[in-house]
Amino acid sequence: MSLRVKICGITQPEQGRAIAQLGATALGFICAPTSPRYVTAPQIATIVANLPINLETGKPCCDRIGVFVNADLDLICQTVALGHLNGVQLHGDETPELCNRLRQALPDVELIKALRIQSAIALETIPQYQNSVDALLLDAYHPTLAGGTGKTLDWSALQQFCPTIPWFLAGGLTPSNILEALACLHPQGIDLSSGVEISPGNKNMNQVAQLFDVLNQRAASPTLI
Numbered sequence: 001m002s003l004r005v006k007i008c009g010i011t012q013p014e015q016g017r018a019i020a021q022l023g024a025t026a027l028g029f030i031c032a033p034t035s036p037r038y039v040t041a042p043q044i045a046t047i048v049a050n051l052p053i054n055l056e057t058g059k060p061c062c063d064r065i066g067v068f069v070n071a072d073l074d075l076i077c078q079t080v081a082l083g084h085l086n087g088v089q090l091h092g093d094e095t096p097e098l099c100n101r102l103r104q105a106l107p108d109v110e111l112i113k114a115l116r117i118q119s120a121i122a123l124e125t126i127p128q129y130q131n132s133v134d135a136l137l138l139d140a141y142h143p144t145l146a147g148g149t150g151k152t153l154d155w156s157a158l159q160q161f162c163p164t165i166p167w168f169l170a171g172g173l174t175p176s177n178i179l180e181a182l183a184c185l186h187p188q189g190i191d192l193s194s195g196v197e198i199s200p201g202n203k204n205m206n207q208v209a210q211l212f213d214v215l216n217q218r219a220a221s222p223t224l225i
């Protein structure tokens with residue numbers, strides 16, 4: 001299966017469309033009001049309505065993932081419906097029980113549980129989530145910010161990481177370090193936000209294009225580092 005590429009923190013319809021056309025398999029929308037990348041459900045709906053359509057499915061050509069931090073289940077469900085999302089990323093301290101309740105409420109929506117890795121102990125919680133979500137996402141820990149920090153994980157310490165469900169690597173990824181990260185680790189997906197930005201929520205389209213150039217070269221020549 002080819003690598004999933006999620007570009008997160010989309011706030012502008014033209015940028016969302018252009019990033020989808022460059023090859024992103026998913027766009028992420030920050031639904032946490034404290035983030036400088038926060039977008040409301042109507043704003044998400046406007047961005048999604050502007051995405052290219054897959055002619056076979058009649059649906060937007062890439063996944064639309066809402067990123068929530070300790071949000072209420074009803075708010076998540078409302079945002080999914082209003083924003084036409086097909087995925088939810090839980091980036092706070094959501095319990096496996098909350099994930100199970102969301103799974104029941106949103107059976108057709110992809111659930112991704114993000115874990116902010118401060119030490120190896122954080123990885124010990126993973127078995128509790130593996131039956132409740134579709135995928136995991138590993139992000140770097142920051143004492144005051146929930147995400148979008150630009151901090152990288154210690155990739156070498158994760159070399160044995162091999163959960164039973166697919167996972168995304170996040171945290172400080174850029175067009176310059178992505179090949180090194182993918183030489184160390186073998187996630188099913190990658191997630192970039194501040195590493196392809198001019199300022200929070202305003203993507204640097206040159207950096208996004210550079211990212212896809214690097215990834216396309218790697219796909220054509222897998223031994224490239």
Ligand SMILES: O=C(O)c1ccccc1N[C@@H]1O[C@H](COP(=O)(O)O)[C@@H](O)[C@H]1O
Nearest residue numbers: 008035147148149150170171172193194
């Ligand atoms: O980007 C944000 O502002 C944000 C806020 C709250 C939770 C998650 C957030 N972003 C997520 O952070 C990671 C990595 O970001 P970066 O590449 O290090 O800038 C990514 O998964 C975003 O979805």
